[in-house]
Amino acid sequence: MLQLDNVVKTFGALRAVDGVSLEVQRATITGLIGPNGAGKTTLFNTIAGAYVPDGGQIRLDGQAIGGLRADQIFHRGLGRTFQIPRPLGTLTVTENMLLSPHGQIGERFWNAWLRRGAVRAQDRRNLEKAREVIAFMGLGHLADQPAGVLSGGQQKLLELARILMVNPAVILLDEPAAGVNPVLLESLMERIVALNRQGITFLLIEHNMDMVMSLCNPVVVMAQGKVVMQGEPAAVRTDPRVVNAYLGDQP
Missing domain, CATH: 3.40.50.300 (P-loop containing nucleotide triphosphate hydrolases)
Incomplete structure (x- = not known):
């Protein structure tokens, strides 16, 4: 490999x-x-x-x-x-997760007007996946907490979780x-x-x-x-x- x-x-x-x-x-x-x-x-x-x-x-x-x-x-x-x-300590655990996926069409500002439905659908899929991965890593109870409050071990779990996106x-x-x-x-x-x-x-x-x-x-x-x-x-x-x-x- x-x-x-x-x-x-x-x-x-x-x-x-x-x-x-x-x-x-x-x-x-x-x-x-x-x-x-x-x-x-x-x-x-x-x-x-x-x-x-x-x-x-x-x-x-x-x-x-x-x-x-x-x-x-x-x-x-x-x-x-x-x-x-x-x-990113000031963002929540979930928000940290949502930064990882590549090819997000919402990153191009004009798509917010021209492809609004597609942007929303992709964002919804990414959020669903983020929640699944967070739960798998045992961080579900911290999903809405700022990443900066996590312990060192929890931050390592989050770092691995972000890659899984x-x-x-x-x-x-x-x-x-x-x-x-x-x-x-x-x-x-x-x-x-x-x-x-x-x-x-x-x-x-x-x-x-x-x-x-x-x-x-x-x-x-x-x-x-x-x-x-x-x-x-x-x-x-x-x-x-x-x-x-x-x-x-x-x-």
Whole structure:
């Protein structure tokens, strides 16, 4: 579903992503782990269009996306979340949701007069979908509340919910467990599993190893901008290359 071939991203003399090649198979939950500074978030930003790769190829479902703008990649079916959620705090949860769908004919002001019925019908469909997704994410009781009053964990649920408004094929999750209390984390994991069973592919960065080992298969390990191994969780946990990546050479 997602294919990277020798992807490079540099900042001056620093090769933050140094020839990364990997494949994310359709309808899997793939984990991406590694110590701080391994290049994981830079890789996410390069895949999602925040950065232009300096080398290599990135393909989404067989189509090249390397170098496209973030919004173009989003509209092709790849969404991503961030370590720190970014809702529009003064808008309600529902209003945040309604900003996501693309191709809204009401965005062209003349359609408010020339295609009033079509605009209303599309707005009604989007609102119905937003309510369904909000309920699925367990945020129904907060639908009319400003997004700024949500807890950190609830904001992560909202961020994932906003992506679902565009029927994504692939979702990149950047540290979904960070700052989330155990109850909401369990809820988030249940939603990820449910969405995966519906066919959505996930690639997630995470430092919570319990979450990675229970949720992800395969697991990809990065260190110093490179992929050092990829395999099943049990194999990754005990592999000397992974221990060395996190702890360094031991005497």
